[in-house]
Amino acid sequence: MEIKTDTELNTELNTLWKKILNNIELQISKPNFVTWIKNSLLIDKNDGCITIALPNNFSKEWVENKYSKLILNIAREYDNSIKKINFIVDNKYFINQKGSNIDSSFEKSILDLRVDPETGLNSKYSLKSFVVGSSNELAYNAALAIIQNVGTKYNPFFVYGGVGLGKTHLIQMIGNEIKNLYKNKIKPKYVPSEKFTNDVVWAIRNKRMDDIKKKYRDIDVLIIDDIQFIGGKEKTEEEFFHTFNSLYENNKQIIISSDRPPQSIPTLEERLRSRFEGGLIVDITYPDYEMRVAIIKNKLQEKNTNLNDNIIDLIAKKVKKNIREIEGVLNKIIFYKETKGGNITISDAEEIINKTIQNISKKITDKQIIKAVSDFFNITPEDLLSNKRNKEIVEPRQIIVYLLREILDLSYPYIGEKLGRDHTTAIHAYEKISNEINKNSTLYQKILLIKESIYKE
Ligand code: ADP
Numbered sequence: 001m002e003i004k005t006d007t008e009l010n011t012e013l014n015t016l017w018k019k020i021l022n023n024i025e026l027q028i029s030k031p032n033f034v035t036w037i038k039n040s041l042l043i044d045k046n047d048g049c050i051t052i053a054l055p056n057n058f059s060k061e062w063v064e065n066k067y068s069k070l071i072l073n074i075a076r077e078y079d080n081s082i083k084k085i086n087f088i089v090d091n092k093y094f095i096n097q098k099g100s101n102i103d104s105s106f107e108k109s110i111l112d113l114r115v116d117p118e119t120g121l122n123s124k125y126s127l128k129s130f131v132v133g134s135s136n137e138l139a140y141n142a143a144l145a146i147i148q149n150v151g152t153k154y155n156p157f158f159v160y161g162g163v164g165l166g167k168t169h170l171i172q173m174i175g176n177e178i179k180n181l182y183k184n185k186i187k188p189k190y191v192p193s194e195k196f197t198n199d200v201v202w203a204i205r206n207k208r209m210d211d212i213k214k215k216y217r218d219i220d221v222l223i224i225d226d227i228q229f230i231g232g233k234e235k236t237e238e239e240f241f242h243t244f245n246s247l248y249e250n251n252k253q254i255i256i257s258s259d260r261p262p263q264s265i266p267t268l269e270e271r272l273r274s275r276f277e278g279g280l281i282v283d284i285t286y287p288d289y290e291m292r293v294a295i296i297k298n299k300l301q302e303k304n305t306n307l308n309d310n311i312i313d314l315i316a317k318k319v320k321k322n323i324r325e326i327e328g329v330l331n332k333i334i335f336y337k338e339t340k341g342g343n344i345t346i347s348d349a350e351e352i353i354n355k356t357i358q359n360i361s362k363k364i365t366d367k368q369i370i371k372a373v374s375d376f377f378n379i380t381p382e383d384l385l386s387n388k389r390n391k392e393i394v395e396p397r398q399i400i401v402y403l404l405r406e407i408l409d410l411s412y413p414y415i416g417e418k419l420g421r422d423h424t425t426a427i428h429a430y431e432k433i434s435n436e437i438n439k440n441s442t443l444y445q446k447i448l449l450i451k452e453s454i455y456k457e
């Protein structure tokens, strides 16, 4: 019998896997290949069974259900002793692997080195780096009061405002300060609401609701970001409500952010809404000119660099949408300046600003959404918009309705017309998906990936 060393076996497995992958790539659509298969590894071959590692549960389930037959058939073309495939989840093979588009944004944020695994908080969101101005003064003062009086002063604390205005920074900053000030005696926990939803979905499917109850109810300060995403997800809302009550009754602090006020989250259950309204609700608005200048100066100081006043003035005058946009433009300008040996003219700066702003404000269109869904499922837009009723087309079509509504806020009659259907069909499709997304993590993941592909373009 031939005995192989580990390295020989590894090389052999890699070569075999490369051949198999090349072959699979020819047989399925590119987005599907990139999304599901590319990030996989053949890690073992033994007794006619090969073991394939995937980076997370979603992809394991998906690949196992959809592609195991295909993979087995192809594998057998190269080695007919293979009889069986075993799929496992093991992310140790995938850490730091670039190009994995399986990570959704919250998974990425968890991978950030500055994120404390215990609390979920990122230390970059500090009180020191938070610039205060008229647009966030109220929210800032409330934050200070909460840090001093955890659980007793403003509870729950609900902060809302548009994208990139500093909600995440503010609520994480409260958590970080509490953590430092009370030396871990008071336990904060930061959770994006998508993560909360995911945990609930997982627990329901695995019948482990008790784990979740324990995990969340053991916390002293619960910080939930972007709560608007749980609106309409019944089970998640239910669990959140119970978690909320149990924490609240024990004087634990609850901090919530949202892109809109509670009364404008249409699907939010009434009892949750009135709970929020029982605490303090404040908004963060758009930064004025003075504040934009202060933010730019602050960031320059953090990065240990500077710019001429006329360039700072130009950025502050032209970049108004939000703080994230200011940061983006500023980073580009600093980068440009550094590559040019420290010099940048006002017209260079202006050009960078104009280009960046255009890109950021590029609007997403209904065509792009249809194309993203069509690419993802490898179904032509014509088929998607046709009258065909096969199962393979129905779900993608419903996802289009869902995304047109979620992303563009289009009316049902308009969506119906777009798809050659009446508005009741559109309503039904939307409701079906928003209901299902909650119970079906594969669907949830598909939609996340499609959304990512839309925003990435
Ligand atoms: P939101 O959660 O409202 O979308 P973020 O909190 O993610 O916005 O803020 C976007 C970016 O702007 C982050 O990098 C954040 O650190 C920065 N930022 C927001 N508000 C401020 C502020 N008041 N001072 C300094 N930086 C800020």
Ligand code: MG
Binding pocket: 167, 168, 169, 225
């Ligand atoms: Mg945020």
